[in-house]
Structure formats: C-alpha cells, structure tokens
Amino acid sequence: MSTITPPANPEADPRVKAVFDDIRATRKSDFINNMWLWLAFDPDLLEQTWRDVKTVMATPSALDPLVKEMLYIAVSVSNGCGYCAHSHTAAARAKGMTDAEHADLLRVISLAARTNQLATALQVPVDAAFDRTS
Amino acid sequence: MSTITPPANPEADPRVKAVFDDIRATRKSDFINNMWLWLAFDPDLLEQTWRDVKTVMATPSALDPLVKEMLYIAVSVSNGCGYCAHSHTAAARAKGMTDAEHADLLRVISLAARTNQLATALQVPVDAAFDRTS
Amino acid sequence: MSTITPPANPEADPRVKAVFDDIRATRKSDFINNMWLWLAFDPDLLEQTWRDVKTVMATPSALDPLVKEMLYIAVSVSNGCGYCAHSHTAAARAKGMTDAEHADLLRVISLAARTNQLATALQVPVDAAFDRTS
Amino acid sequence: MSTITPPANPEADPRVKAVFDDIRATRKSDFINNMWLWLAFDPDLLEQTWRDVKTVMATPSALDPLVKEMLYIAVSVSNGCGYCAHSHTAAARAKGMTDAEHADLLRVISLAARTNQLATALQVPVDAAFDRTS
Amino acid sequence: MSTITPPANPEADPRVKAVFDDIRATRKSDFINNMWLWLAFDPDLLEQTWRDVKTVMATPSALDPLVKEMLYIAVSVSNGCGYCAHSHTAAARAKGMTDAEHADLLRVISLAARTNQLATALQVPVDAAFDRTS
Amino acid sequence: MSTITPPANPEADPRVKAVFDDIRATRKSDFINNMWLWLAFDPDLLEQTWRDVKTVMATPSALDPLVKEMLYIAVSVSNGCGYCAHSHTAAARAKGMTDAEHADLLRVISLAARTNQLATALQVPVDAAFDRTS
CATH class of the missing domain: 1.20.1290.10 (AhpD-like)
Incomplete structure (x- = not known):
C-alpha cells in the first residue's frame, strides 16, 4: 500500500x-x-x-562510511521510519557492521532516547560550560 | 526555569x-x-x-567512544532535546570531534531526516531483500 | 492488527x-x-x-481546502502516521492535487525536516527581528 | 520571543x-x-x-484528574514541548502529585522511550496475541 | 520483516x-x-x-500498575511505535483497563498533542509561576 | 547558547x-x-x-510561495524546532499571511496532531481504497 x-x-x-x-x-x-x-x-x-x-x-568525508550509516539508522529510528530502519540497517550490514556493533548501536540510541525524556521533562537549564557562542 | x-x-x-x-x-x-x-x-x-x-x-564496547557520542547527538537532535544537543556536543568535542567531523555529522543527520520524510510520505514498501527474519 | x-x-x-x-x-x-x-x-x-x-x-475558512489537506499531510508525515499519510493524500487527490503539486509538497516537507535538524543541532539563537511579542 | x-x-x-x-x-x-x-x-x-x-x-470521566495530567505530561515531553511540560507539571502538582509520583512518572516515560527505540530499530513484528480486530 | x-x-x-x-x-x-x-x-x-x-x-512503586501502562501507551503512541502501542494496550487490558478508560486515555493524549502544537507554534513564553527552580 | x-x-x-x-x-x-x-x-x-x-x-514551482512557507511551519512545529517556527512564521508574514490565515493554519496542524494520535493508538488498518500502488 x-x-x-x-x-x-x-x-x-x-x-x-x-x-x-x-x-x-x-x-x-x-x-x-x-x-x-x-x-x-x-x-x-x-x-x-x-x-x-x-x-x-x-x-569520502571526515566520517567513516559505516559510522555514517549508523548515524542514519539512529535518526531513522528516532523518526519512526520503518522503511529507513530496514534499508540503512541493510546498508550498515553491507559495510561490515557486526552483531556486536549493532547491539551497541541499539544500546546507545535507546539510552539517548531515555535521557532525552528526562532532560525535557525536568527542563534542565543548559550549563554555561557547554556554550560555545563566545 | x-x-x-x-x-x-x-x-x-x-x-x-x-x-x-x-x-x-x-x-x-x-x-x-x-x-x-x-x-x-x-x-x-x-x-x-x-x-x-x-x-x-x-x-569499552564494540563502538568507539566518539562514535557513541555522535549517535547520542543524532538521537537528541531528532528528539528536539536542546539540553542534550548541548551536553553531548560538548562531550564529543572533549573526545576529539573536529569541526570537519561535526559538519559531516550534521550533513548525515539532516539528510536522514529529509529522506525519512520522503519514505514515510510515499509509504514505500520494504524490499524483501532487506528482511533478515528468515 | x-x-x-x-x-x-x-x-x-x-x-x-x-x-x-x-x-x-x-x-x-x-x-x-x-x-x-x-x-x-x-x-x-x-x-x-x-x-x-x-x-x-x-x-469554508481562510485557507483553501486543498492547502489544508496538504498541511495535514505535512504534519502526519512528520509524526510518522502511515494511516494518516494515506488518508490525507487520498483526500488531497480528491480535491485536485496534481502529481507536480504532490512532488512539490514532498520537496518542501523533506527540506524542512532537514533544516530543522540543522537549527536544533546548532541551537541557533532566535533573531530579535523574528520576535513579534512587542 | x-x-x-x-x-x-x-x-x-x-x-x-x-x-x-x-x-x-x-x-x-x-x-x-x-x-x-x-x-x-x-x-x-x-x-x-x-x-x-x-x-x-x-x-469528571473514567480516569482520575491527576492521572490525566500525568498522561498530558508524558505526551508533552515526548513531543518536546517545554511550555507544556511546565504547565502540566504545575497542574499535576496542584492536583497533589508527590515527588515520589513525579519520579515514578519520569521512570516510566523514559523507559518507554528506550524500548520504543528498540522495537522500532528491530522492526519487531506484532504478536498475533495482541490483535483485537477479530 | x-x-x-x-x-x-x-x-x-x-x-x-x-x-x-x-x-x-x-x-x-x-x-x-x-x-x-x-x-x-x-x-x-x-x-x-x-x-x-x-x-x-x-x-510496586508510587504509581498504580495500570497507570504506568497507560503512560507507556501515551509515550509509545507519541513516538509512533506500532509494536509498543499493541503490546502495552494488551498489557493495560490485562491489568483491567476498561473501554471507557481506554477512550478517556485516547481523549487525553490526542488533546495533548493538539495543544502541544499550539504552544510550539506560538512559542508561548513559560509563565514565571510555573518555575520551581527557586 | x-x-x-x-x-x-x-x-x-x-x-x-x-x-x-x-x-x-x-x-x-x-x-x-x-x-x-x-x-x-x-x-x-x-x-x-x-x-x-x-x-x-x-x-517558482507548482505550489504558491506562501503555501510553501505554511507547510514549512507545519513541519517545523511538529518537529519542535523553535528557531524554525520563528523564522518561517516571519517569512510567511512577509509573504502576506494574515492573522486569519495564521489561526487557520494553527487549527489544521493542531487537529492533524490530534487525529494522528488516534490513528496510531488504534492502529487503524489502511483502507484498500487509499492504495495507489496498482
């Protein structure tokens, strides 16, 4: 459909x-x-x-091709795009992603989603030390 | 606040x-x-x-610490978490992320968001070749 | 299901x-x-x-019925709602959306998702010129 | 602004x-x-x-007023709405939410975000047992 | 798949x-x-x-088990996770959620999504009265 | 920051x-x-x-410039991008968006977010009539 x-x-x-x-x-x-x-x-x-x-x-660019595929997966999953999760997981596999790397990727992106919720729920103010403006 | x-x-x-x-x-x-x-x-x-x-x-795990920070940034940005974008960009910097790598990260995550929209808007069916179930 | x-x-x-x-x-x-x-x-x-x-x-309201359907599609796709993408694309078609308008809609919403990521990742401060409060 | x-x-x-x-x-x-x-x-x-x-x-409705405020917080945080996180946390407080309930709420919504990522990343097929259609 | x-x-x-x-x-x-x-x-x-x-x-914790399942549904739906919507609706049913409670849950989470959009679109400033920092 | x-x-x-x-x-x-x-x-x-x-x-393209700005706002708000909501609302104003059109835009995008939640929560199956594949 x-x-x-x-x-x-x-x-x-x-x-x-x-x-x-x-x-x-x-x-x-x-x-x-x-x-x-x-x-x-x-x-x-x-x-x-x-x-x-x-x-x-x-x-060719600053980041490794496999790292770029994993970043693509991270965004696609966060956006709930099933097609993209499938196509970029396949692409990462084709570029050599191992089961251990895949599991590690899942650990990081699921942890990030968890702490994102906490920071947003608490509305934690940004530390001055993180500002790079000046 | x-x-x-x-x-x-x-x-x-x-x-x-x-x-x-x-x-x-x-x-x-x-x-x-x-x-x-x-x-x-x-x-x-x-x-x-x-x-x-x-x-x-x-x-220590399968993925490099800097790669993990960049994945964290990708999810945090997709979830619109300003605090998290700040804290994990600072962490990635501390682990050696260069300007060129930062720009490349931005290129990948913004491209991913773009094609996520296209795949979802078109409701593209997943290719059988991507299925790993069997 | x-x-x-x-x-x-x-x-x-x-x-x-x-x-x-x-x-x-x-x-x-x-x-x-x-x-x-x-x-x-x-x-x-x-x-x-x-x-x-x-x-x-x-x-009848300030906006054209077809424009309203296209806005509905934009939100539905951003929220990853497959059912809604289907039903409102069908509704937009029924109200006269052409292939060229559909492709243009996709161009705009996918571009917007891309630059949203950039603005959030950089945490760009809002220009004073955009403030309408006073 | x-x-x-x-x-x-x-x-x-x-x-x-x-x-x-x-x-x-x-x-x-x-x-x-x-x-x-x-x-x-x-x-x-x-x-x-x-x-x-x-x-x-x-x-008055099927759900308790405080439960409804907590559900509102859950959605608002997931959507990254800072204003809404503030206003509905204040409303939940006014309706008696304790620190312990607030912390429990945060535990649940952050856990949910974590496992949402895992299910989407793996594209886990829905169990037939969960279908209520027939 | x-x-x-x-x-x-x-x-x-x-x-x-x-x-x-x-x-x-x-x-x-x-x-x-x-x-x-x-x-x-x-x-x-x-x-x-x-x-x-x-x-x-x-x-056992500060919140009721059924309330926790409903919060889980709220987050899962906001994140567009179909698997999670299915599994946690089934879990809420198993813990006694009635049709009336289910409908009420849907009313709250869909209303929240609506007003989240309004607050974000208007960029409403947070009321000082909502700040709990000091 | x-x-x-x-x-x-x-x-x-x-x-x-x-x-x-x-x-x-x-x-x-x-x-x-x-x-x-x-x-x-x-x-x-x-x-x-x-x-x-x-x-x-x-x-110049199939869609009117003001319609494109309103679509941009719809996506930006759905993604919770405050900067983008500001900049594209200003752009839409500069292209002639009236208060009545702005309010209508808000009505549509907030309604869409509401029904997106309902369709996802219910996991409504897509009607065969909406399929354009064949």
Missing part, C-alpha cells in the same frame, strides 16, 4: 535511467531498492534526492 | 554523594553538569540513570 | 449512525473509511473527533 | 472575556496563564481550544 | 533462558512476546532491557 | 561571502538571519543548505 503509483517502466524516462545507472555504478550492484523506484514518479525529486544521498553518503 | 527544584545541597545525601563521586572519578573531572544536579531530586532515579549512562557510554 | 475491536454493526447505535450519516452528507459519498469505523467503539470520542474534523476541514 | 503579538487588552473582546471568566470559574483561580493570553489573538481558536481542554480535563 | 534474525532456539543460551524464565515467573504466564525473542539476538541487551522493564513496571 | 562558535567575520571567506550575497540578492534584503551566520562555520554545509533552500523555496 503506497500513496503514489510508481512508474511501471521507470527507465523509459532518460532522466530516471541516468539516475538508476549512477546508482548501479556507485553501489557496484544491479539492485535498485524501492525508495528509488517510488521517487521515480517525479524525475526532478529523484535527481535531487540521489544527488544529496550520493554527495553525503557515497563521497 | 525548570519543572523541579534541584536540591540545594545534594551531596548531603550519601546516595547522591556516591553517584557524584563516581561521576567525577569516571570522568576524571570535578565538573558535575546540571543534568545530574537536577536528577538528584530523586536519588533512586539518579542512581539508575547514572548506572545506565556509565554502562553504555563509559565502558 | 489493531488495538481495539471495531463494532460489528456500528450503525445499530443511533449516535454512531448520526455521525456516519453526517460524514456521508458532508462528503457526498457513501464511503466511510476505517478511521471512523474504529472510532465508533466509543460514540463520544467519535462525535467529538468528527465535530472537530468537520469544523476545521469541511467548513 | 513569540511568533505572534498577544493582544494588549484581551478582555476588551467579549468572547475572550467569556472564556477567561470560565477559566477562572472552572479553576477557582484568578490566574490566566500565558497559553490563553496568546491564544486570545484569535477568539475562535481560543474558544475551541478551551472548550476541548475543559471537556477532556475539567469534566 | 525485521532488521535482525531472531535466534532459532534462544533458550539454548543459558543467559537467555534465565531471562525468559524470569519473564514467565514475573508475569505468571508462559507467553514470551516477540520483543523478547528478538532482543535475544544479544543476551546482554536482553538482560539489560528486561532488568529495566522489571524494575520500573513489575515492582 | 549554541553548540558551535559562529565565525566572527564570516564574509572574510569568499565562499561564505558568495552565499551571503546570493541570499541578499534573492531576498532583496540586507538582513542575514542567524541560521546562515551559524552555518557559515562550515562553508560547504552553508553552500549545500542554501542551494537546497533556494531551489525549493525561492524558485
């Missing part, structure tokens, strides 16, 4: 085909997951989304 | 003093941030929270 | 029947979607919820 | 005065908190909001 | 068996719901989570 | 200056709000964020 109809033959559109080809080349895999098939209903949105994902996730 | 009155002299309670002493010893610092001063209004809640934080964040 | 048992024959209750009749008359359609069938487990909650929805969504 | 200008003399508007009088009578107090002063910028929104709050929170 | 593979024979691990035995003894039931079967993929995470749930939810 | 130190003289960096010049030209105003001053701590993140905001919000 979805809120849009994904195109039956998305690669008939050359803009979609170009994005899909780049996804396959970047990931060195023929698999195009549903997120991209669905976004293909609007080639402009597809291009913009893929460009962002490629820039941030598939380009 | 807070929803509770933190105790004026928290270490007069020996259970609070024991937790604060352990915080200082674990962190090798005399600084006790407001979160703990506020939680001291209920020694049992203070003990339980510190035990959890110490177990997950201050005990 | 649901957390309650919807009544087998909801319109046997005259209060439920009155609400359902008003839904059909207001929407000029015989279709009663599941939300209302489920809420019928408590006629009081059903009446109150329908009264609110009718007042806000089905009464 | 606010996003609207609250009216300088709200009770000059008879609809606002009627709501404020009812708030004072219902609560047996002369204090009108900022939420209502701000909502007075639109008398219709003020009336509708107060009617809802009075119906749900100030009318 | 899940992000991990639950162990085929979890009680072959003595740490898992000990937790499951304690769940059965504490709940006086042979039923182990999926949450625990899934968490068994990491015995340490299982032990820690069960210890927390048992301490907070299954130990 | 912020989690970073915004640069003292941001336009000394030519990449920052180019973005700020484009913000001023696009908005036909000399005012640079804090969000951009803070993002200037990382010129790459600044450029990427401004490019996205300009593309989506300052380029």
